[in-house]
Amino acid sequence: xxxxxxxxxxxxxxxxxxxxxxxxxxxxxxxxxxxxxxxxxxxxxxxxxxxxxxxxxxxxxxxxxxxxxxxxxxxxxxxxxxxxxxxxxxxxxxxxxxxxxxxxxxxxxxxxxxxxxxxxxxxxxxxxxxxxxxxxxxxxxxxxxxxxxxxxxxxxxxxxxxxxxxxxxxxxxxxxxxxxxxxxxxxxxxxxxxxxxxxxxxxxxxxxxxxxxxxxxxxxxxxxxxxxxxxxxxxxxxxxxxxxxxxxxxxxxxxxxxxxxxxxxxxxxxxxxxxxxxxxxxxxxxxxxxxxxxxxxxxxxxxxxxxxxxxxxxxxxxxxxxxxxxxxxxxxxxxxxxxxxxxxxxxxxxxxxxxxxxxxxxxxxxxxxxxxxxxxxxxxxxxxxxxxxxxxxxxxxxxxxxxxxxxxxxxxxxxxxxxx
Numbered sequence: 001x002x003x004x005x006x007x008x009x010x011x012x013x014x015x016x017x018x019x020x021x022x023x024x025x026x027x028x029x030x031x032x033x034x035x036x037x038x039x040x041x042x043x044x045x046x047x048x049x050x051x052x053x054x055x056x057x058x059x060x061x062x063x064x065x066x067x068x069x070x071x072x073x074x075x076x077x078x079x080x081x082x083x084x085x086x087x088x089x090x091x092x093x094x095x096x097x098x099x100x101x102x103x104x105x106x107x108x109x110x111x112x113x114x115x116x117x118x119x120x121x122x123x124x125x126x127x128x129x130x131x132x133x134x135x136x137x138x139x140x141x142x143x144x145x146x147x148x149x150x151x152x153x154x155x156x157x158x159x160x161x162x163x164x165x166x167x168x169x170x171x172x173x174x175x176x177x178x179x180x181x182x183x184x185x186x187x188x189x190x191x192x193x194x195x196x197x198x199x200x201x202x203x204x205x206x207x208x209x210x211x212x213x214x215x216x217x218x219x220x221x222x223x224x225x226x227x228x229x230x231x232x233x234x235x236x237x238x239x240x241x242x243x244x245x246x247x248x249x250x251x252x253x254x255x256x257x258x259x260x261x262x263x264x265x266x267x268x269x270x271x272x273x274x275x276x277x278x279x280x281x282x283x284x285x286x287x288x289x290x291x292x293x294x295x296x297x298x299x300x301x302x303x304x305x306x307x308x309x310x311x312x313x314x315x316x317x318x319x320x321x322x323x324x325x326x327x328x329x330x331x332x333x334x335x336x337x338x339x340x341x342x343x344x345x346x347x348x349x350x351x352x353x354x355x356x357x358x359x360x361x362x363x364x365x366x367x368x369x370x371x372x373x374x375x376x377x378x379x380x381x382x383x384x385x386x387x388x389x390x391x392x393x394x395x396x397x398x399x400x401x402x403x404x405x406x407x408x409x410x411x412x413x414x415x416x417x418x419x420x
Contacts, residue, residue, distance in 0.1 A: 001026060001029050001030060001031050007032055007033065007108060007116065008030050008031050008032045008033075009031060009032070009033055009034075009035050010023070010026025010027065010029070010031030010033070010034045010035065010063070011026075011035050011037065012026065012034055012035070012036045012037070013036075013037050013038075014036075014037070014038050014039065014040065016036070017036055017053055017054055017057050018053060020056075020057065020060055023057045023058075023060065023061050023063075024060065024061055026061075026063075027061040027062075027063055031063060032063065032115070032116045033063055033064050033065065033066065033108060033116050033118075034057070034058065034061075034063055034064070034065035034066070035065075035066050035068070036054065036065060036066065036067045036068065037068055038067065038068060038069040038070065039069070039070040039079055040069050040070070040079065041077040041078060041079055041080075041400065042077075042078045042079065042080040042136070042140045042400075042401065043400065043401060043402055043403055044133055044136065044137065044401060044402060044403075045133075046080075047080070047082050047098070047130065050067065050069075050082075050084075051084065051086075051092065054067055054086060054090075055086060055090035056090075058086050058087075058088055058089075058090050059088075059089065059090045062088050063088055063116075064085070064086060064087050064088050064093075064108070064116055064117065064118050065085070065086045066083075066085050066106070066118075067083055067084050067085070067086070068083045069081055069082055069083050071099070071100065071101050072143070072147050073143050073144040073145075073146070073147030073148055073151075073399070074147070075148075075397050076144075076293075076397050076398060076399060076400040076405060076407050076408065077400055078099075078140045078143050078144045078147075078399055078400070078401075080098045080099050080136075080140060080143075081096055081097065081098055081099060081100065081101070081102065082095065082096060082097075082098045082128075083095075083096040083102075083104075084096065085106050085118050086118075087117065087118055088115065088117075092127055093106065093118045093119070093120060093126065093127075094106050094118070094120055094126040094127060095126070095127045095128045096128055097128040098128065098131060098136065098139065099139040099140065099142075099143050104126065105121070106118050106119065106120055106126070107119045107120070107121075132305075133301075134301050134302055134304075134305035135305065135309075137294070137298065137302060137401045138173070138302050138305060138306065140399060140401055141173050141290050141291065141294075141302075141399050141401070142173055142176045142177045143177075144290065144398075144399035145157075145173055145174060145177040145178070145265075145288065145290050145399070146177035146178060148288050148397075149177070149178060149182075149263060149288070150178075152263070154261065154262060154263040155182065155260075155261050155262060156178060156181075156182030156183060156184065156260075156262045156263075157174050157178065157182065157183055157184070157262050157263050157264070157265050158183075158184040158185070158186065158253060158256055158257055158260065158262040158263070158264055158265070159171060159174065159183075159184075159185055159186075159253075159264065159265040159266075159267060159286075160185070160186055160187075160188055160249055160253055160267065160283070161185040161186065161187050161201045161204070161205060161212070162187070162188075162193075162197060162201065162267075162334070163187070163193075163194075163196065163197025163198065163199075163200045163201040163326065164197070164326065164331065164332070165299055165300060165303055165322065165326050165327060165331070166267045166268065166269050166291060166296075166299060167185075167201075167267040168200075168201075168204055168303065168322045168323070168326050169291060169299055169302055169303050169306070169322060170265055170267040170290050170291060171183065171185060171204065171205075171208065171210070172208070172303075172306050172321045172322060173290050173291070174265060174290070175208055175210065180208055180209040180210045182262075183210045183211070184210065184211040184212075184213075184256070184260070184262055185201075185205050185210050185211070185212050185213075186212075186213050186214070186215055186252070186253065186256065187201045187202065187205075187212070187213070187214045187215075188214075188215050188216070188217050188248075188249045188252060188253075189214065189216055189217070189218075190216070190217050190218055190221055190245050190334075190335075191218055191221075192245075192334045192335060192336055192337060192339070193334050194334060196325065196329065197334060198214075200323045200325055200326050202214075203323055204321075204322065204323055204326075207316050207317075207319055207321075208316065208321065215252055217245060217248045217249060217252070220248045220251075220252075221244060221245055221248055224244055224248065225241070225244070241335075241336075242279075242333070242335035242336060243279045243282060245282075245335050246278075246279035246282030246283045246335065247279060247281050247282040248282075249282065249283065250279070250281055250282040250283060250284075250285035253285060253286075254285055257287075263286075263287040263288060264285060264286040264287055265286055265287070265288055265289070265290060266283070266284060266285065266286030266287075266288065266289035266290075266292070266395070266396050266398070267283070267289075267290075267291070268283060268284060268289060268291070268292065268395075269291050269292070269294050269295065269296050269298075269299050270291075270292060270293050270294055270295045270296075270298075270355070270402075270405075270406070271295050271296040271297075271345075271348060271351055271352055271355060272296070273292060273391075273392060273395060273406055274355050274359065274384075274385050274388075274406070275345065275351070275355075275381065275384035275385060275388060276384055276387065276388025276391050277333075277341070277344060277345060278391065280391050280394060284391065284394070284395055284396075286396045287396055288396055288397060288398060289395065289396045289397065289398030290398060290399055291398070291399075292395070292396075292397075292398025292399065292405070292406065293398060293399060293400050293401045293402050293405040293406070294401065295348075295352040295355065295356070296331070296348040296351070296352060297348055297349060297352045298352075300327060303321075303322040303326075303327055304327065306321045306322060307320045307321055307322055307324075330342070331348070346377050346380075346381065350373065350377065351381060353371075353373070354368055354373055354377070354378055354381045354382075355381065355385070357371065358381075358382055358385065359385070359404055359410070360402055360403050360404045365378055365379060365382065386412070386416070389412050389413070389414045390414045392406050392410075393414065
């Protein structure tokens with residue numbers, strides 16, 4: 001406890017408010033108000049949890065509280081601010097905006113009993129509104145990218161723009177974080193790249209005003225296959241040839257990154273990362289992965305949110321940030337003829353629900369099946385998650401938005417002496 005101008009302030013730090021004892025000891029020592037200092041990272045619905053926990057503490061000790069939280073990105077974590085003040089009954093008196101720095105003041109006056117009562121200035125709107133899930137996640141991703149790039153003093157970023165939804169959303173995030181002048185995109189078509197993908201990538205890049213170029217990988221792909229022809233003799237084409245294309249693209253993007261000093265952004269999502277539907281040293285290359293903790297279904301929701309936001313703001317001439325056709329077409333990696341993601345994976349609505357139950361809720365196979373999922377599908381998905389831990393260990397960091405992201409939150413061994 002400290003004395004500030006005649007007011008006795010009980011100082012609590014972060015997890016001190018998770019338990020009743022520290023607040024009670026501060027009150028017993030004579031505290032008149034609680035000051036809670038935090039570096040509490042963002043995850044969906046975290047603010048509701050913070051406010052519920054602090055409300056329980058202040059009601060137990062009948063003291064007002066000021067909760068001050070950090071703002072900014074650090075590696076996988078984004079600190080969202082949202083500092084707030086509560087009266088002794090647990091009611092919110094002030095809430096600062098999320099994902100931006102703010103300097104707000106609240107007064108502490110004494111009532112007739114001499115107890116401290118927090119008050120805001122007349123005429124202000126002190127309680128910042130809560131954001132939707134999509135807005136909260138999107139703003140966290142933008143802040144995470146901005147701080148990672150700027151704090152490491154990169155001049156800008158580069159990314160591969162494929163004509164698919166993941167790279168389209170990553171491009172929008174990068175522009176919102178850094179400005180179009182600091183973003184460079186490259187389309188790298190092969191024999192399997194559709195005209196639709198080429199057209200949509202170019203249309204998005206032109207609409208958003210970023211530096212855009214096209215580098216065909218066909219010559220490098222053909223030369224690589226020729227170099228391996230003797231070694232591959234008698235062996236049928238398989239995912240090896242698909243991975244070659246992804247690794248050629250990764251090679252070219254890293255070369256551009258090295259030459260320009262721009263950091264390469266990885267465009268993979270959580271669904272792909274979980275089940276290994278990505279190529280090590282290929283599309284997993286990069287320095288930072290903005291949507292690494294976003295499931296594929298969330299990627300679509302975020303993309304539609306950004307388009308709606310653009311319409312409300314009147315941005316880009318009223319056009320979509322992510323082309324509508326990108327959101328409507330069936331997902332495909334375009335690494336072989338007529339390829340679709342569902343050829344290798346369950347539908348994303350099923351896959352993401354199973355992954356969330358296993359990764360974030362710690363549910364067993366039986367518990368997931370009890371939710372109505374096919375046991376064979378659940379077993380197959382969980383096997384893929386376990387088999388691909390070695391890939392995730394070599395992936396770049398990315399913004400954490402869920403309760404459990406791959407990285408510091410996830411502890412799973414690569415080597416196991418058993419099979420299902």
